[in-house]
Amino acid sequence: MSTLLEVSGVSVTFDGFRAINNLSVQFAEAELRAIIGPNGAGKTTFMDIVTGKTKPDEGRVIWGEKNLSLLGMSESEIALQGIGRKFQKPTVFEDQTVRQNLAMALKNPRSPLAVLLHKKTKSNAERIEAIAEQIGLTDSLTRIAGELSHGQKQWLEIGMLLAQDPRLLLVDEPAAGMTVEEREKTTDILREAAKTRAVVVVEHDMEFVRRLDCKVTVLHEGSVLAEGSLDHVTSNQRVIDVYLGR
Ligand code: ADP
Numbered sequence: 602m603s604t605l606l607e608v609s610g611v612s613v614t615f616d617g618f619r620a621i622n623n624l625s626v627q628f629a630e631a632e633l634r635a636i637i638g639p640n641g642a643g644k645t646t647f648m649d650i651v652t653g654k655t656k657p658d659e660g661r662v663i664w665g666e667k668n669l670s671l672l673g674m675s676e677s678e679i680a681l682q683g684i685g686r687k688f689q690k691p692t693v694f695e696d697q698t699v700r701q702n703l704a705m706a707l708k709n710p711r712s713p714l715a716v717l718l719h720k721k722t723k724s725n726a727e728r729i730e731a732i733a734e735q736i737g738l739t740d741s742l743t744r745i746a747g748e749l750s751h752g753q754k755q756w757l758e759i760g761m762l763l764a765q766d767p768r769l770l771l772v773d774e775p776a777a778g779m780t781v782e783e784r785e786k787t788t789d790i791l792r793e794a795a796k797t798r799a800v801v802v803v804e805h806d807m808e809f810v811r812r813l814d815c816k817v818t819v820l821h822e823g824s825v826l827a828e829g830s831l832d833h834v835t836s837n838q839r840v841i842d843v844y845l846g847r
Pocket residue numbers: 615616618619620638639640641642643644645646647
C-alpha cells in the first residue's frame with residue numbers, strides 16, 4: 602500500500618516541555634488506524650500538527666509530494682489538501698435538518714477535484730442519500746439536527762466530513778458519551794469510511810478499538826511506544842507499564 606502521510610522526526614516544544622519528541626509514524630492510503638496512549642501522550646498535539654494548528658519545531662510532515670511543515674499553510678489550506686478533522690464534540694447546525702446539514706457540507710467542498718468528479722456521476726440529492734445511508738440516518742433526513750441523539754449527531758458530523766471527501770479523516774474520541782449500540786454502529790461507519798480513505802481514530806475506549814479491528818499505534822511522551830494489532834501492543838511490557846503508571 603502506498604504511503605499517504607509520513608510524519609518524520611517531528612518534535613514540538615511548549616515552554617521548554619517536549620510534547621512531541623522525535624515522532625515518526627506513517628499512514629497508508631485507505632487505512633484504518635487507532636491511536637491510543639495515556640493522557641498527555643501527545644495524541645491531540647499529533648492531530649494539531651497534521652492539521653496545521655501547531656507547527657513542528659523540527660521534522661517533516663510529508664503529504665504526497667509536499668512537506669506540509671515547510672509550506673507555512675494555514676489550517677484551512679491544509680484542510681483543502683484533503684485532510685478532515687472531527688473534534689470530540691459534535692458540531693452540526695442544530696436548527697437545520699439532517700438533509701440541510703449534509704447539503705451545506707456538499708456545497709462547501711474541502712476537496713474541489715473530488716467533488717467535481719462526484720458531480721459528474723451523481724447529483725447532490727443522490728450523494729446526500731448515499732451518505733445518509735452510510736451513516737445510518739436515512740430515516741432521519743427530515744429531522745432537525747438538534748433533536749438527534751448524541752450518537753446520531755456524531756454520525757451526522759462524520760457524514761458532513763465524508764461529503765467533503767477527505768483522503769485522510771482524523772477522528773478524536775468518537776465513542777465518548779455514546780451508548781453501547783451507538784459505539785458498535787460507529788465502528789461500522791468508520792470501518793466502511795476507511796474503505797475509500799484513510800481514517801485515523803484517537804480513542805481511549807479499548808473495547809471500541811478492539812471492534813475497529815485495525816493497526817494500533819501507542820503514543821507515550823510524544824513518541825511511538827508500540828505499533829501493531831491491539832493484542833500485540835497490549836501484551837508489550839512497556840505498554841503495560843505505561844498504562845499501569847509504572
Ligand atoms: P493527549 O492528547 O495525548 O492527552 P496532548 O497532545 O494534549 O496529549 O498533550 C501532550 C503534552 O503537551 C501534555 O503534557 C500537555 O500538558 C502538553 N501541552 C499540550 N498543549 C500545550 C500547550 N499549548 N502549552 C503547553 N503545554 C501543552
